[in-house]
Amino acid sequence: MLAIMTSLSAAVSFFLLYLEVIGKSITDLGFEYPVGEFQVLIFLSKPLLFLIPFIIMTSITGTYILTKAWMKNVAIKIVVEQFGKEKVKQDYKLLSSEGKRVLQIIMNNAGKILQSDLVKETGLAKHKISRILNRFENLGLITRERAGMTNIIQLSFDQNLISDS
Numbered sequence: 001m002l003a004i005m006t007s008l009s010a011a012v013s014f015f016l017l018y019l020e021v022i023g024k025s026i027t028d029l030g031f032e033y034p035v036g037e038f039q040v041l042i043f044l045s046k047p048l049l050f051l052i053p054f055i056i057m058t059s060i061t062g063t064y065i066l067t068k069a070w071m072k073n074v075a076i077k078i079v080v081e082q083f084g085k086e087k088v089k090q091d092y093k094l095l096s097s098e099g100k101r102v103l104q105i106i107m108n109n110a111g112k113i114l115q116s117d118l119v120k121e122t123g124l125a126k127h128k129i130s131r132i133l134n135r136f137e138n139l140g141l142i143t144r145e146r147a148g149m150t151n152i153i154q155l156s157f158d159q160n161l162i163s164d165s
Contacts, residue, residue, distance in 0.1 A: 006055045010048065017044050088157045091139045098124065102132050103141065111155035115144070118153060 018041055042049075095103065105121050106113050113121075119129050133153060136142040144151040 006052075006059050010052055010055075013048055014041070014045060017041055020044075084157070088141065091141060098122075098128070099132050099135065102129065103136070106142070106153055106155060107159045111159055113153050114147065115151040115153055116149075 092100070092103070102118065102122055102124075105118060109117075115129065115133065118133075119126050122129065124132075133142065133144065133151075137144060140156060143154050143156050145154065146152075
């Protein structure tokens with residue numbers, strides 16, 4: 001992108017110099033011998049011509065460094081995401097049958113349910129549900145949000161990960 005912008009600015013500079021040169025006569029430019037417009041253009045743009053290789057190398061180096069840093073962040077994100085998916089699948093396999101049932105009920109309710117409704121649907125005691133949810137929370141499977149006298153239980157992972165297993 002930077003190389004394109006550099007090339008574009010060089011082209012615009014050449015064009016502006018060209019417009020200046022064609023608007024002047026040879027005597028206005030102060031040359032004592034006859035030269036063509038193109039030769040005057042090259043003469044006036046020599047400083048720019050000497051800078052172009054430096055600008056291009058700077059552009060390429062900068063692009064390489066920025067791309068390398070960006071790719072590093074992308075690679076880290078992919079590894080962390082993949083590790084998170086595998087961790088969720090592994091944690092699910094280690095759950096008890098009651099834990100799997102509770103998690104399935106949460107998933108059937110679009111990944112969000114009140115804790116009091118969870119107690120009613122499972123038929124398990126409040127303390128049993130609370131212990132299961134504590135374990136889920138420690139594993140990073142759910143989050144709890146206080147809602148009056150109860151909690152809103154919400155999945156903290158994509159439920160398709162478990163459905164595919």
